[in-house]
Amino acid sequence: MFKFGDNSPPAANQECRLPYRTFPATFQYPAVEPGTLGPCPVGSDALQGIKRQQTNPSRWKGQGWQDFAAAIRTAGTELREQAAARGTFATDAGGTSYGMPHGVVVARNAGQIADLLRVAQQFQVPVTVRGGGLTTEGESVAFGGVLLDMTGMSRVLHIDTDALTVRTEAGIFWHSLAEELRRSNMDYLSAPLNLTSSVGGTLGVGGIDVNSPRLGCSADQALSLQVVTPTGEIIECSDTKNADLFQRVILGYGQFGVITEATLKIRPYTPLRMHYFYYSSLRTAIEDLQLLDRNDASDYSGILTIMDCAVNLLVAFDTDEREAEFKANWQQRLRGYGEWSFALHMVGRYALRPWKLAEAWYLFQRKRELFPELHRSEYMRDNLMFDRSVVFSRAVWKFWGCKQMVIPDLATSADKFAEAVERGNLVCRKYFPHYTLYLVGIKLRPEHRPHYEMSCIPADAGDWAYGCEFEPMIDGKVYSRDHFQSFKNAIYDIGVDLGGSYYRFGGMMKGYIRRVFGDEVVDRHLAMKRKADPAMILNRDVIF
Amino acid sequence: MISTNDHAACSGCSLCLLVCPMWRHSRDIALSAHGYAKALQHGASANDIAAELWSCTLCGACDPVCPEQINVTGMILDLRRRLEHVGSTTVRARMESEALRPLAIQHATVKLLPDQALLESPELLSRIAALLGIPVAEDDGADIALAVEAGIIIQPQRMQRFLASWRGLKKIIIADGLLLKHLRQLLPAMNFVSLGEALSTHAVVRRSLRATDLYVIEPRAYHADFHRLVKHYDRLRAESGSAFNLDLQRIAIPATSRSLPQRLGLIAPDDNEQARWVLHGRRISRIVVESLEDRAAFEKITDIRVVHLAELAEDKVCGK
Numbered sequence: 001m002f003k004f005g006d007n008s009p010p011a012a013n014q015e016c017r018l019p020y021r022t023f024p025a026t027f028q029y030p031a032v033e034p035g036t037l038g039p040c041p042v043g044s045d046a047l048q049g050i051k052r053q054q055t056n057p058s059r060w061k062g063q064g065w066q067d068f069a070a071a072i073r074t075a076g077t078e079l080r081e082q083a084a085a086r087g088t089f090a091t092d093a094g095g096t097s098y099g100m101p102h103g104v105v106v107a108r109n110a111g112q113i114a115d116l117l118r119v120a121q122q123f124q125v126p127v128t129v130r131g132g133g134l135t136t137e138g139e140s141v142a143f144g145g146v147l148l149d150m151t152g153m154s155r156v157l158h159i160d161t162d163a164l165t166v167r168t169e170a171g172i173f174w175h176s177l178a179e180e181l182r183r184s185n186m187d188y189l190s191a192p193l194n195l196t197s198s199v200g201g202t203l204g205v206g207g208i209d210v211n212s213p214r215l216g217c218s219a220d221q222a223l224s225l226q227v228v229t230p231t232g233e234i235i236e237c238s239d240t241k242n243a244d245l246f247q248r249v250i251l252g253y254g255q256f257g258v259i260t261e262a263t264l265k266i267r268p269y270t271p272l273r274m275h276y277f278y279y280s281s282l283r284t285a286i287e288d289l290q291l292l293d294r295n296d297a298s299d300y301s302g303i304l305t306i307m308d309c310a311v312n313l314l315v316a317f318d319t320d321e322r323e324a325e326f327k328a329n330w331q332q333r334l335r336g337y338g339e340w341s342f343a344l345h346m347v348g349r350y351a352l353r354p355w356k357l358a359e360a361w362y363l364f365q366r367k368r369e370l371f372p373e374l375h376r377s378e379y380m381r382d383n384l385m386f387d388r389s390v391v392f393s394r395a396v397w398k399f400w401g402c403k404q405m406v407i408p409d410l411a412t413s414a415d416k417f418a419e420a421v422e423r424g425n426l427v428c429r430k431y432f433p434h435y436t437l438y439l440v441g442i443k444l445r446p447e448h449r450p451h452y453e454m455s456c457i458p459a460d461a462g463d464w465a466y467g468c469e470f471e472p473m474i475d476g477k478v479y480s481r482d483h484f485q486s487f488k489n490a491i492y493d494i495g496v497d498l499g500g501s502y503y504r505f506g507g508m509m510k511g512y513i514r515r516v517f518g519d520e521v522v523d524r525h526l527a528m529k530r531k532a533d534p535a536m537i538l539n540r541d542v543i544f
Numbered sequence: 545m546i547s548t549n550d551h552a553a554c555s556g557c558s559l560c561l562l563v564c565p566m567w568r569h570s571r572d573i574a575l576s577a578h579g580y581a582k583a584l585q586h587g588a589s590a591n592d593i594a595a596e597l598w599s600c601t602l603c604g605a606c607d608p609v610c611p612e613q614i615n616v617t618g619m620i621l622d623l624r625r626r627l628e629h630v631g632s633t634t635v636r637a638r639m640e641s642e643a644l645r646p647l648a649i650q651h652a653t654v655k656l657l658p659d660q661a662l663l664e665s666p667e668l669l670s671r672i673a674a675l676l677g678i679p680v681a682e683d684d685g686a687d688i689a690l691a692v693e694a695g696i697i698i699q700p701q702r703m704q705r706f707l708a709s710w711r712g713l714k715k716i717i718i719a720d721g722l723l724l725k726h727l728r729q730l731l732p733a734m735n736f737v738s739l740g741e742a743l744s745t746h747a748v749v750r751r752s753l754r755a756t757d758l759y760v761i762e763p764r765a766y767h768a769d770f771h772r773l774v775k776h777y778d779r780l781r782a783e784s785g786s787a788f789n790l791d792l793q794r795i796a797i798p799a800t801s802r803s804l805p806q807r808l809g810l811i812a813p814d815d816n817e818q819a820r821w822v823l824h825g826r827r828i829s830r831i832v833v834e835s836l837e838d839r840a841a842f843e844k845i846t847d848i849r850v851v852h853l854a855e856l857a858e859d860k861v862c863g864k
Binding site for chain 1 (some may be wrong): 555556557558559561562571572573574578579582583584585586587588592593611774775778782791792793794824825826
């Protein structure tokens with residue numbers, strides 16, 4: 001059985017091209033008392049008003065880089081040190097954190113990564129792992145050390161249409177995985193609604209889809225993983241094999257290993273039967289969303305707001321039977337309007353409020369731009385939507401994307417959700433003239449409770465957790481980094497206040513982790529991390 | 545649509561990777577539009593990334609997917625203009641000699657501009673001309689197409705001679721997708737149509753397509769006019785039931801991945817992997833191609849019958 005921090009030499013049959021050295025016995029960990037750590041010395045991008053708590057006070061400043069680089073090259077690994085190669089990874093999708101690695105390694109196989117991590121332990125060089133780079137607080141930005149680009153390992157290895165599983169390299173984009181699965185008329189279960197999240201990165205943080213109320217978060221579809229531990233062991237793990245490692249790696253913010261391969265559940269592909277309901281009250285829409293989820297009344301559900309008074313509940317189905325069941329039992333109970341009756345409702349609303357005509361014009365324009373994108377003929381056949389991930393992702397990039405992905409979020413239990421969303425909505429209103437909220441439920445799996453500890457899944461969530469992303473519409477305006485960061489912090493503070501969590505693209509933030517989870521949980525995980533990663537090299541400063 | 549050739553606009557979203565045949569082959573961001581733009585943003589010159597720039601096949605798949613609306617192929621061609629290709633002298637000499645060649649007068653309102661592969665298959669070229677009922681242009685502009693791809697500035701005398709041969713023309717059907725894109729930018733008022741679109745609009749050809757066919761769209765022309773042609777091919781798909789070499793974003797998957805040195809025969813083409821990916825998992829009885837290069841690529845890796853669009857009518861008559 002695998003044990004964290006087991007530094008014994010690798011077994012004879014384990015690939016190891018380098019002379020294996022255990023961590024120097026004379027090395028002294030910096031004296032750090034858990035929970036009483038000083039502020040971090042790095043930090044042009046430290047969170048506004050909150051000192052970045054340093055759990056790894058001896059931030060690496062480049063010591064021993066040349067020796068490390070020589071050792072890596074001796075092992076046959078290409079290390080790119082040119083400014084152009086390093087600059088490719090200078091920031092993440094958030095665009096508020098900038099850092100330069102000393103060198104870049106493109107991942108090619110688990111053996112190469114094992115060698116890299118062993119040498120990095122030996123020379124205490126930080127290694128930052130990056131998949132799609134869709135983090136928002138710099139979690140996949142390397143502030144020195146090595147940037148490991150996992151997209152180099154992005155091939156599908158095997159699709160088993162009988163067992164409904166796929167084995168894939170973990171640097172693959174979900175979209176590329178979908179492309180391969182579709183050739184076998186298969187689909188993944190759930191994945192983030194953007195095209196360039198990687199499988200490995202998502203399994204490390206969560207991942208939501210509009211079918212998450214039924215199928216859970218993306219990380220829950222992993223059946224087994226090949227992981228390279230921070231000390232360079234290559235280990236296969238699952239709920240039954242090396243389960244302690246599996247539990248820590250899934251939703252573990254990349255702290256306990258690099259996921260190199262994953263076996264995931266898959267399902268037969270189906271196009272969607274779409275329905276849209278429109279509300280003028282956010283709370284009513286949330287109540288109806290939760291009603292559908294509790295009663296398993298739909299296969300897909302989620303809320304997208306256009307304005308506070310124009311809220312869209314999306315409901316969809318995989319089969320005609322499920323759709324007919326919904327129409328017979330649930331549709332009448334929803335309080336939303338159809339498209340035309342909502343339009344009439346809004347005409348009435350603005351006829352009585354002529355001073356709000358600018359708002360009405362914005363709404364009209366938004367509808368005119370967005371709706372055709374959701375009904376493009378090449379993605380619709382016989383009223384069925386094909387390729388939901390492409391349709392929604394294109395819309396996200398086209399209508400919400402910008403150079404800075406400013407999308408703070410909250411995750412709470414079902415009963416706190418409406419309050420969290422309403423408070424978050426007020427924050428949005430304070431900072432931006434226009435914004436969109438994306439809300440979705442996440443079915444939790446009781447047997448995965450150990451995975452959920454210190455993750456994006458709120459500790460008090462029952463059968464479902466709920467996530468809400470708050471997405472400002474930038475509309476070509478220019479905002480300062482401080483404005484964005486201040487907005488994000490105001491959203492995150494609601495999560496702390498309500499005892500929730502964050503449905504992070506890229507992981508929980510270091511500045512919030514103790515406030516959210518408390519010292520006892522964090523210190524326990526920090527002790528595990530130190531055992532597994534003696535030099536604290538892997539994805540430093542993300543949470544520890 | 546706002547479109548810029550400026551690498552500075554790249555936000556590094558990686559959407560171009562998803563459709564790039566070079567990235568698919570190498571799994572290395574350096575060999576993608578994302579990689580070029582980021583390298584340039586961080587101080588690299590065109591010379592520093594010359595090998596990467598020459599490796600691009602200019603299929604144009606990255607153009608319609610870029611959320612910043614960067615004209616990626618335009619950006620790459622701009623950068624190539626700062627480099628010197630080994631074949632540049634030969635191409636310039638060819639342009640000079642073409643510019644001096646006497647111009648024969650052809651009276652027509654529509655003409656066909658063949659690409660290099662069609663010029664090397666005169667029988668198929670005549671069949672296409674007969675099917676469309678139009679003459680083949682006396683000045684095919686093959687040297688200009690090559691110059692565009694190599695990033696060589698086209699000599700004004702050569703361009704003048706080329707355009708002089710178009711007097712009285714209302715429509716030009718072009719086989720080379722890159723040349724089509726270039727000419728469309730140069731002469732926006734002229735009606736340019738890709739050979740693939742022209743043939744696939746022909747009633748006989750449309751009727752000859754079967755549900756068990758794989759229809760392989762030539763990517764350069766398709767991506768150059770993506771927003772219009774995606775509808776054209778979607779209608780063709782609905783009508784014929786054929787499968788298409790389109791990915792989930794409706795981007796055409798190139799069946800070949802030939803860089804300029806490979807197109808010029810300086811390096812052996814290595815595009816079996818790409819053609820295999822187009823065929824992967826598909827149950828089809830016939831492959832229908834718009835481009836002869838694609839036919840050659842498929843014939844190397846499969847026993848499935850491969851036909852050019854222009855041969856479809858005959859295929860139907862023969863019951864193949």
